Amino acid sequence: MRDLKIAVIGAGMAGIATVIKLREAGIDDVTVFEKASDVGGTWRENTYPGIACDVPSHLYSYSFAPNADWSHTFASGDEIQAYFQDVARNQGVYDRTRFGEEVVSLVYGDGRWSLATAGGYRGEFDVVIAATGVLHHPNVPDLPGLDSFAGDAFHSARWDHDVAIDGRRVGVVGTGSSAAQITGALVDRVAHLDLFQRTPQWIMPVDNTPYDDAQRQVFRDDPAQMRQAREGLGRAFADHFANAVIDADSPAMAIIEEACRAHLESVADPDLRERLRPDYRAGCKRLIASGDFYDALQRPNASLVTEGIERIEAKGVRTADGELHELDVLVLATGFRSDRFLRPIDVRGRDGASLDEVWAERPSAHVALAVPHFPNLFLLNGPNGPVGNFSLIDVAELQLDYTIQLLDQLRHGAESVEPTVEAAEAFEEARVEATKGTVWVTGCRSWYLDDRGIPAAWPWSIDHFREVMQAPDLSQYRVTGDVAAVSVES
Numbered sequence: 001m002r003d004l005k006i007a008v009i010g011a012g013m014a015g016i017a018t019v020i021k022l023r024e025a026g027i028d029d030v031t032v033f034e035k036a037s038d039v040g041g042t043w044r045e046n047t048y049p050g051i052a053c054d055v056p057s058h059l060y061s062y063s064f065a066p067n068a069d070w071s072h073t074f075a076s077g078d079e080i081q082a083y084f085q086d087v088a089r090n091q092g093v094y095d096r097t098r099f100g101e102e103v104v105s106l107v108y109g110d111g112r113w114s115l116a117t118a119g120g121y122r123g124e125f126d127v128v129i130a131a132t133g134v135l136h137h138p139n140v141p142d143l144p145g146l147d148s149f150a151g152d153a154f155h156s157a158r159w160d161h162d163v164a165i166d167g168r169r170v171g172v173v174g175t176g177s178s179a180a181q182i183t184g185a186l187v188d189r190v191a192h193l194d195l196f197q198r199t200p201q202w203i204m205p206v207d208n209t210p211y212d213d214a215q216r217q218v219f220r221d222d223p224a225q226m227r228q229a230r231e232g233l234g235r236a237f238a239d240h241f242a243n244a245v246i247d248a249d250s251p252a253m254a255i256i257e258e259a260c261r262a263h264l265e266s267v268a269d270p271d272l273r274e275r276l277r278p279d280y281r282a283g284c285k286r287l288i289a290s291g292d293f294y295d296a297l298q299r300p301n302a303s304l305v306t307e308g309i310e311r312i313e314a315k316g317v318r319t320a321d322g323e324l325h326e327l328d329v330l331v332l333a334t335g336f337r338s339d340r341f342l343r344p345i346d347v348r349g350r351d352g353a354s355l356d357e358v359w360a361e362r363p364s365a366h367v368a369l370a371v372p373h374f375p376n377l378f379l380l381n382g383p384n385g386p387v388g389n390f391s392l393i394d395v396a397e398l399q400l401d402y403t404i405q406l407l408d409q410l411r412h413g414a415e416s417v418e419p420t421v422e423a424a425e426a427f428e429e430a431r432v433e434a435t436k437g438t439v440w441v442t443g444c445r446s447w448y449l450d451d452r453g454i455p456a457a458w459p460w461s462i463d464h465f466r467e468v469m470q471a472p473d474l475s476q477y478r479v480t481g482d483v484a485a486v487s488v489e490s
């Protein structure tokens with residue numbers, strides 16, 4: 001069997017899993033390129049106060065590395081980052097990773113990828129696996145006058161911990177999941193908090209129950225119970241959320257909407273309540289899970305600002321009604337450019353095809369994983385995948401199982417494997433059609449929607465994703481070289 005030399009881009013959640021799963025499959029010549037100085041990806045970069053994961057922790061854990069010690073149902077960001085560091089350390093991922101190496105170009109030719117980094121490294125690989133994340137490139141809004149602000153301004157994913165927060169006047173722009181968590185965490189620390197809301201959000205109430213010592217001991221003593229807990233959470237998450245949003249008329253969706261409506265009723269001041277009431281359906285935008293957001297906004301030192309931002313001035317934010325909201329610190333919780341994926345890496349596939357040109361209108365990938373004309377390149381959590389309503393850990397693991405079966409073609413003599421244009425187009429057509437039944441198209445602006453207003457997401461169930469990821473249908477792939485050597489069930 002041929003030994004494959006594999007480059008992995010990114011040492012976040014998916015990159016760590018890649019090293020481990022490839023090794024399990026007998027593929028050990030793996031180098032991870034990580035532009036930062038540590039593993040963790042999202043969880044290394046997002047360190048804002050209040051950061052947590054709204055996927056339950058026992059579900060947001062690798063299936064192969066359960067963690068009996070999660071402190072809460074929804075663990076905090078630093079606990080999650082420590083988990084990824086631990087797994088990476090215990091599984092030798094650090095040893096495989098070249099830190100401080102930003103990949104800038106990938107060029108395919110004669111069955112190999114030439115990889116170059118900004119630091120001058122050059123190497124040849126049989127396969128590239130991009131584990132570069134989805135919500136990675138901060139969306140810094142083009143607010144007039146932003147540079148003139150005399151205080152400190154930063155994006156939520158670039159939190160500046162040298163800037164004092166306590167007792168100061170802080171403004172938060174945005175009402176997404178990041179802003180909701182920041183608001184809850186900051187309100188008791190600051191002199192005043194202004195939340196600049198462009199669009200109200202539905203908020204799903206959640207309790208973040210701690211696991212006590214006894215429960216943790218049970219999980220430690222009996223891994224089977226912990227596995228069952230993970231499976232139960234996965235089932236509940238799928239039934240009550242993931243499968244609800246893909247069917248706008250489902251009873252599960254109605255339950256979510258009712259829970260959000262009832263939660264909004266908990267806001268005592270009718271004026272504030274109405275200003276917080278969205279005019280679109282719950283789940284249309286990525287649903288926010290929070291138990292403390294409304295409470296925070298009802299504190300005497302909090303203001304919800306619903307007037308549009310006109311410009312930023314030295315002293316603060318000037319809104320369209322002419323009012324100046326004076327601030328010491330401005331937090332831009334304004335989301336991410338969700339259409340970037342592995343760009344800005346310059347990727348040249350077969351016959352010099354440029355990924356940037358192929359994706360000029362919008363990114364797409366066959367089963368969210370591979371792109372015609374770009375052989376032996378696999379994108380974990382790639383375009384139009386199950387994002388936002390599943391545990392991305394499960395998604396990455398399933399995609400890796402599928403990818404490893406495609407790699408078997410190469411290990412048994414094939415030179416290259418890539419999806420056919422026809423298969424990728426047929427997949428995309430079916431996907432677009434299926435988005436029509438989702439709640440994402442019921443009338444809102446969100447990062448799910450592409451430039452056509454079509455959700456850039458997997459519109460089917462996680463069970464269907466599991467089925468598709470069971471085994472590649474090789475009729476959807478162009479395999480060159482010695483192709484008869486291995487067969488994969490389809």
Ligand code: NAP
Pocket residue numbers: 052053054055135141142143156173174175176177178179181197198199286309333334335336388445447
């Ligand atoms: P987001 O959901 O994209 O929210 C960005 C917010 O910024 C929106 O409220 C948006 O308003 C506002 N905004 C953007 N540009 C603006 C401008 N020029 N002026 C005024 N407001 C502006 O971003 P996010 O909160 O960082 O969350 C992104 C995703 O990350 C989430 O949906 C979720 O999937 C994930 N996330 C998850 C967790 C978790 O607990 N698992 C935590 C944080 C993030 P509009 O609504 O009007 O566009």
